[in-house]
Amino acid sequence: MKKLAVLALTLSLILGLGLVGTGQDKEVITLKVMTTPHPGAPHYGYLGPVGSGETKEKMPEWYENSPVRVYEKNHPNVEIKLDVDVVPKSNYTKQLYLAVSSNKKYDLVRVDEMQVAQLAATGYFTPQFSEDYEQWAEEKGLYENFVKGSTYDGKFYGILDRTGSRAIWVWKDVLHEAGYTMEDISSAEGLLEALPEITETAKEEFGMSSGLEYPFDAGWVVDQSWGWLYQLGGSILEKNEEGEWEPGFNNEAGARTLNYIKNLVDNGATLQRDWQWMLANFMDRKYAMTYEGSWAVSAITSKYPDKSHEELTDMIGVIPTTKFEGKELRALAGGWMWMIPRAAPNPDVAHEVIMTMLNNRESYAHMLVQEGNLPTSEWMFDAPQYKDMVTRDIPEPWYEQFRRGVAGGVHRPSLEKYSQIQKAFWDATQRVVVNDVPAEEALDRAAKQVREILED
Amino acid sequence: MDKYRAYVPYLFLFPALGILFFFQFFAWGWNINIALHDVTIMNFRRAWPFVGLENFRDIFTDPVTLVTLRNTAIFATTGIISQLLIGTGIAYLLFRAERGIENFFRPIFIIPWLTSVLVASFGWRLVLGRDTGIVNMVISSLGFEPISFIGHPATAMLAIVLANIWRGTPFTILLMNSAMTSISPQLVEASKIDGASQWTFYTKIALPILKPFILMNTILITVWTINAYGLILNMTGGGPINATRVFPLHGYLAAFNEGRFSFGAGITILSVLMTLVLIYFYLRFYDADVV
Numbered sequence: 001m002k003k004l005a006v007l008a009l010t011l012s013l014i015l016g017l018g019l020v021g022t023g024q025d026k027e028v029i030t031l032k033v034m035t036t037p038h039p040g041a042p043h044y045g046y047l048g049p050v051g052s053g054e055t056k057e058k059m060p061e062w063y064e065n066s067p068v069r070v071y072e073k074n075h076p077n078v079e080i081k082l083d084v085d086v087v088p089k090s091n092y093t094k095q096l097y098l099a100v101s102s103n104k105k106y107d108l109v110r111v112d113e114m115q116v117a118q119l120a121a122t123g124y125f126t127p128q129f130s131e132d133y134e135q136w137a138e139e140k141g142l143y144e145n146f147v148k149g150s151t152y153d154g155k156f157y158g159i160l161d162r163t164g165s166r167a168i169w170v171w172k173d174v175l176h177e178a179g180y181t182m183e184d185i186s187s188a189e190g191l192l193e194a195l196p197e198i199t200e201t202a203k204e205e206f207g208m209s210s211g212l213e214y215p216f217d218a219g220w221v222v223d224q225s226w227g228w229l230y231q232l233g234g235s236i237l238e239k240n241e242e243g244e245w246e247p248g249f250n251n252e253a254g255a256r257t258l259n260y261i262k263n264l265v266d267n268g269a270t271l272q273r274d275w276q277w278m279l280a281n282f283m284d285r286k287y288a289m290t291y292e293g294s295w296a297v298s299a300i301t302s303k304y305p306d307k308s309h310e311e312l313t314d315m316i317g318v319i320p321t322t323k324f325e326g327k328e329l330r331a332l333a334g335g336w337m338w339m340i341p342r343a344a345p346n347p348d349v350a351h352e353v354i355m356t357m358l359n360n361r362e363s364y365a366h367m368l369v370q371e372g373n374l375p376t377s378e379w380m381f382d383a384p385q386y387k388d389m390v391t392r393d394i395p396e397p398w399y400e401q402f403r404r405g406v407a408g409g410v411h412r413p414s415l416e417k418y419s420q421i422q423k424a425f426w427d428a429t430q431r432v433v434v435n436d437v438p439a440e441e442a443l444d445r446a447a448k449q450v451r452e453i454l455e456d
Numbered sequence: 457m458d459k460y461r462a463y464v465p466y467l468f469l470f471p472a473l474g475i476l477f478f479f480q481f482f483a484w485g486w487n488i489n490i491a492l493h494d495v496t497i498m499n500f501r502r503a504w505p506f507v508g509l510e511n512f513r514d515i516f517t518d519p520v521t522l523v524t525l526r527n528t529a530i531f532a533t534t535g536i537i538s539q540l541l542i543g544t545g546i547a548y549l550l551f552r553a554e555r556g557i558e559n560f561f562r563p564i565f566i567i568p569w570l571t572s573v574l575v576a577s578f579g580w581r582l583v584l585g586r587d588t589g590i591v592n593m594v595i596s597s598l599g600f601e602p603i604s605f606i607g608h609p610a611t612a613m614l615a616i617v618l619a620n621i622w623r624g625t626p627f628t629i630l631l632m633n634s635a636m637t638s639i640s641p642q643l644v645e646a647s648k649i650d651g652a653s654q655w656t657f658y659t660k661i662a663l664p665i666l667k668p669f670i671l672m673n674t675i676l677i678t679v680w681t682i683n684a685y686g687l688i689l690n691m692t693g694g695g696p697i698n699a700t701r702v703f704p705l706h707g708y709l710a711a712f713n714e715g716r717f718s719f720g721a722g723i724t725i726l727s728v729l730m731t732l733v734l735i736y737f738y739l740r741f742y743d744a745d746v747v
Contacts, residue, residue, distance in 0.1 A: 093712060093713055094712040094713075097497050097711075097712060097715055100497060100500060100501070101497070101500045101501075103501065118497060118498065118715060119497075121498045122497055122498055122500065122501060123501050123502070124501065209586075209587055209602070216607060216696070270586070270604075271604065271607055272586070272604075272607070273586070273604055273606050273607030273692075273696070274581065274585045274586055274587065274588065274606075274607075277585070277587060277588055281587050286587055416498055417714075419713060419714045419715075420714050420716075423714075427697060427698070430695070430696055430697040431697060434608065434609060434696060434697060435609070435697065449519075
């Protein structure tokens with residue numbers, strides 16, 4: 001009897017193992033990913049859930065349509081696992097450099113537009129899928145500035161798939177109390193003229209800290225004022241007759257841009273070094289106006305969940321960026337994209353996952369809305385899935401303003417030494433605004449520095 | 457077998473020397489190698505052109521370098537002197553205090569030293585913040601306009617110096633207090649019997665005993681202050697307009713924000729040389745006989 005029991009147990013073990021073996025026929029592919037965190041995206045970007053339980057419950061719609069799940073549906077014999085290194089933004093450049101220098105075997109790396117050229121020049125990333133991206137960009141109407149921002153040396157290194165629009169957010173009660181309307185402050189000159197009165201009203205009548213808070217000295221604000229530079233006919237860099245790059249800001253447009261920021265400060269704008277708290281300050285009604293991104297929407301709607309869109313737009317107004325009279329709206333529009341390293345263990349899978357993400361409007365729309373980001377193509381802006389979803393969260397007038405901001409975007413020059421170049425101009429901005437150096441003098445110095453950087 | 461006995465200690469030393477060699481000399485060799493070549497993030501994965509001392513020339517002709525050296529001098533001098541004076545003063549007060557008071561305050565004084573750089577820098581940003589800071593709450597309540605301490609070149613340096621003193625002083629308190637307790641009570645008693653005044657006791661008896669401790673303390677806080685760029689990076693990022701960009705931070709930002717590794721490596725080497733020169737002068741100043 002005992003022998004029989006042992007035999008039965010052994011047989012059932014063999015049978016059990018055999019069954020388990022059949023279940024493991026699926027090929028498991030681990031995609032190694034490096035990205036930055038996003039408070040609205042616990043699943044790390046648009047790819048797929050990591051630690052699926054919570055995501056599946058919270059976002060069942062997206063969970064099923066996430067690029068990784070769609071890929072698995074298209075390849076029933078494959079199971080994708082995401083192994084994600086989430087690096088804080090403050091440390092991201094350093095980690096990117098370490099990945100490049102140690103030839104780390106990532107399948108996908110999230111890259112900011114301003115670093116595309118430098119990182120592409122390292123040879124760490126592959127342009128081997130360039131034609132696919134080019135075709136996608138053409139078919140889907142990727143805005144020209146994002147086309148240029150995605151390319152280096154004539155090749156696409158990915159698709160800038162999300163962007164944001166910096167905007168001036170306004171407490172309308174303060175604005176109206178000061179005797180102004182949104183229309184009055186939508187031009188650069190109008191805002192400047194209204195600012196002293198708005199500042200005084202904010203302080204005196206509403207007990208606020210000031211009228212407008214303007215971000216300063218943070219990595220991501222370094223070149224935001226360049227939208228005004230482009231509006232006024234200047235540029236960061238331009239090509240001369242010999243086809244060589246040279247500074248495009250050491251001119252009247254550059255001087256007007258820097259003087260405009262200085263005038264804003266002289267008229268009451270507060271330079272905000274603690275830019276991390278800008279949105280919170282605005283929500284706490286410490287400032288009548290703030291210069292925040294389109295992603296502020298999620299903070300506003302979650303603070304006022306019971307307010308209708310009409311009530312929200314009555315309460316808070318938004319201007320994508322101020323426009324000089326008689327000029328076209330131009331704003332610096334960056335974004336993020338996925339790039340594939342040459343050393344990627346699964347480059348084809350990684351590429352297909354990206355294309356799945358880009359082509360699946362359902363999941364793409366869901367992620368944009370979740371992160372409070374904006375699309376980079378006409379195709380996605382027009383997508384009913386996106387528009388339905390986004391206008392559920394964003395009041396229609398705000399949405400239209402953001403779309404204008406993105407459409408009027410300018411890209412950064414696709415240049416390896418961009419980080420050094422932008423710093424030179426940023427130093428000039430600070431010298432004018434903080435140290436009262438004449439704009440022409442500061443720009444001369446910056447232009448000299450930029451020429452040296454370009455020659456080096 | 458006995459003839460090999462003399463080599464046994466070296467055998468035991470070997471693992472430690474190996475680790476030391478790897479972590480110190482290899483790292484230094486690698487750093488020097490990078491500083492003598494033209495290495496950027498763009499060409500890191502290709503052949504590195506040998507440029508000799510060109511990177512050092514670039515460092516000294518860079519207009520920002522001079523600013524960073526001046527900033528380093530201000531930051532280090534004020535930081536080191538303040539830490540020494542304040543730390544020694546508090547150590548003395550603790551030394552003279554009742555045992556219960558000493559035991560109560562000593563752990564409290566050490567807390568800043570135990571705080572991580574990240575927490576300390578974030579804390580100081582909170583304390584000095586324009587809209588969120590306690591200091592500005594007081595300033596506003598007195599009817600004055602709030603001050604953006606870390607947003608203006610004139611006050612940003614003050615902010616980082618304060619934060620560094622706050623974080624570094626406890627070490628001096630700890631070390632100097634321990635040093636003071638090592639002075640024999642019999643010596644104190646004997647000096648009293650011989651009629652020595654307080655001043656004579658401290659300058660002629662206590663100070664020579666404390667000298668090696670002061671030297672060690674000065675060396676350590678010099679090294680830590682010069683290399684305290686993590687605190688600055690998190691508080692001001694070196695700004696505004698390079699007002700708080702100290703020399704080692706200049707190297708760090710060049711290497712890890714702009715990908716200019718050779719430039720950064722060159723600055724690292726120069727920073728260490730600068731510190732060594734300072735230590736040499738300390739030794740000369742304090743008399744070499746104390747070490």
